[in-house]
Amino acid sequence: MFKRLPNLKRETVTLSFEGEAIEALVGDSIAAALLAAGVESFRNSPVSGASRAPHCLMGACFECLVEVDGIANRQACLTTVEPGMAVRRQVGAPVLDISAGGRS
Amino acid sequence: MRADVAIVGGGLVGSALAYGLSREGARVVVLDEGDDAYRASRGNFGLVWVQSKGDGMAEYAAWSRNSAGLWPGLEAALTEETGIDLGLRQPGGIEPCIGEAEYRDYAAQIARMEAQGGVGANDARMIDADEARRLVPALGPEVVGARYSPHDGHVNPLHLLRALHTANAARGVDYRPHHRVISIEPDNGSFVVQTERGPVSAGRVVLAAGLGNGALDKDVALTVPTAPERGHILVTERLAPFLDIPVGRVRQTEEGSVMFGASAEDVGFDTGLNPAIFADIADRARRVFPVLANTRIVRLWSALRIMSPDGFPIYEESVEHPGAFVVTCHSGVTLAAAHAIDLAPQLLQPGFNQSFQAFSARRFDVQAAA
Numbered sequence: 001m002f003k004r005l006p007n008l009k010r011e012t013v014t015l016s017f018e019g020e021a022i023e024a025l026v027g028d029s030i031a032a033a034l035l036a037a038g039v040e041s042f043r044n045s046p047v048s049g050a051s052r053a054p055h056c057l058m059g060a061c062f063e064c065l066v067e068v069d070g071i072a073n074r075q076a077c078l079t080t081v082e083p084g085m086a087v088r089r090q091v092g093a094p095v096l097d098i099s100a101g102g103r104s
Numbered sequence: 105m106r107a108d109v110a111i112v113g114g115g116l117v118g119s120a121l122a123y124g125l126s127r128e129g130a131r132v133v134v135l136d137e138g139d140d141a142y143r144a145s146r147g148n149f150g151l152v153w154v155q156s157k158g159d160g161m162a163e164y165a166a167w168s169r170n171s172a173g174l175w176p177g178l179e180a181a182l183t184e185e186t187g188i189d190l191g192l193r194q195p196g197g198i199e200p201c202i203g204e205a206e207y208r209d210y211a212a213q214i215a216r217m218e219a220q221g222g223v224g225a226n227d228a229r230m231i232d233a234d235e236a237r238r239l240v241p242a243l244g245p246e247v248v249g250a251r252y253s254p255h256d257g258h259v260n261p262l263h264l265l266r267a268l269h270t271a272n273a274a275r276g277v278d279y280r281p282h283h284r285v286i287s288i289e290p291d292n293g294s295f296v297v298q299t300e301r302g303p304v305s306a307g308r309v310v311l312a313a314g315l316g317n318g319a320l321d322k323d324v325a326l327t328v329p330t331a332p333e334r335g336h337i338l339v340t341e342r343l344a345p346f347l348d349i350p351v352g353r354v355r356q357t358e359e360g361s362v363m364f365g366a367s368a369e370d371v372g373f374d375t376g377l378n379p380a381i382f383a384d385i386a387d388r389a390r391r392v393f394p395v396l397a398n399t400r401i402v403r404l405w406s407a408l409r410i411m412s413p414d415g416f417p418i419y420e421e422s423v424e425h426p427g428a429f430v431v432t433c434h435s436g437v438t439l440a441a442a443h444a445i446d447l448a449p450q451l452l453q454p455g456f457n458q459s460f461q462a463f464s465a466r467r468f469d470v471q472a473a474a
Contacts, residue, residue, distance in 0.1 A: 046344070046360050047360070073341040093343050094341075094343055094344065095343070096343060096396075098346060
């Protein structure tokens with residue numbers, strides 16, 4: 001759906017989404033990288049279960065949440081890609097581990 | 105066309121009164137400001153809270169309890185009329201104590217309220233740390249006990265405001281935003297309300313403008329001594345449900361966000377943010393719930409409570425200009441049901457001041473000692 005502008009001349013970095021390698025450009029937000037790679041579902045709503053993707057791309061709407069290197073609920077539009085980053089869909093809401101006094 | 109009742113203010117108090125009056129068949133006009141108003145109704149925490157309400161006024165303890173009891177009926181009616189889910193849950197609530205001094209203070213408050221007579225402390229009682237952890241397993245080791253009440257609950261306050269506005273519109277309530285009221289002129293037993301967009305005539309007028317009442321009360325020979333009190337609220341990322349019951353200063357919404365609140369500052373009409381206050385709020389939340397230590401805060405804001413000198417509501421009809429009323433409080437969510445169902449009909453009847461004698465602002469008319 002999205003295409004990159006033809007005149008971009010930046011270095012590439014490789015990250016992963018759901019375990020699959022994705023090429024991005026240095027300075028991309030995770031949201032831009034995933035959209036350019038054709039990802040349409042970033043997360044599902046913890047309320048309705050419905051599939052969601054970026055809406056505002058400026059940090060306000062919280063629709064683009066993903067899990068980054070094991071940390072839940074990161075805003076993909078505000079997080080810059082780094083080599084080797086492991087990004088996953090945010091599935092539902094994180095679960096607190098009450099017995100351990102911290103997050104599972 | 106002349107309205108039966110003009111309500112000054114379209115927040116939770118004014119909207120609940122308009123809803124109640126429309127159920128009585130009254131023609132109601134609501135005169136509201138724009139989005140630059142102070143809007144306590146859009147900044148509040150969303151508790152339907154009974155424990156601790158009315159320490160010093162037994163009538164207020166009873167009135168809060170009464171409203172909590174009326175709430176399921178209000179929710180059912182609003183949801184049926186609008187289809188909006190208010191998320192009302194009334195499973196009881198606790199206020200955890202960190203340290204023995206807090207435990208003693210809360211216990212002393214219960215004893216004071218029991219000694220007031222009437223509904224006493226509304227079934228609130230102190231529970232030890234083990235019982236508190238059975239109710240709320242995520243409580244941390246610093247919690248030494250809690251005050252518990254079976255009558256507490258919470259609701260989505262934004263959905264409540266929207267449901268009231270939606271129901272009122274469907275019932276023909278004439279809602280007018282950007283109609284800031286400039287003055288109220290008594291006119292042979294009725295009233296002409298001057299707004300920034302022209303005059304509105306009404307048989308009765310109700311001041312429900314929160315902090316805005318203080319600029320209008322003298323026009324109808326009322327005295328409404330309220331002052332702003334700033335509170336901050338912090339909201340976390342959404343988490344899977346871990347908190348079944350509201351915990352006074354911490355509650356988890358139906359959608360999974362956790363709200364922290366309950367600061368109080370006297371800073372006039374300043375709605376800015378004070379980092380020292382929200383650091384304190386977050387620190388307290390983390391001590392009560394260590395499990396939240398790595399949780400991200402995604403939003404925070406401040407809003408102004410409408411506080412009378414003793415913290416209790418002011419309900420009064422003008423003696424000099426009958427048909428002019430003031431209805432103000434800082435608990436527009438808890439009291440929404442009582443305002444809509446019990447209080448609003450009495451705005452159309454004689455004897456308002458007899459019914460609400462305890463809530464008259466005349467309680468503040470104490471001569472200063474020479």
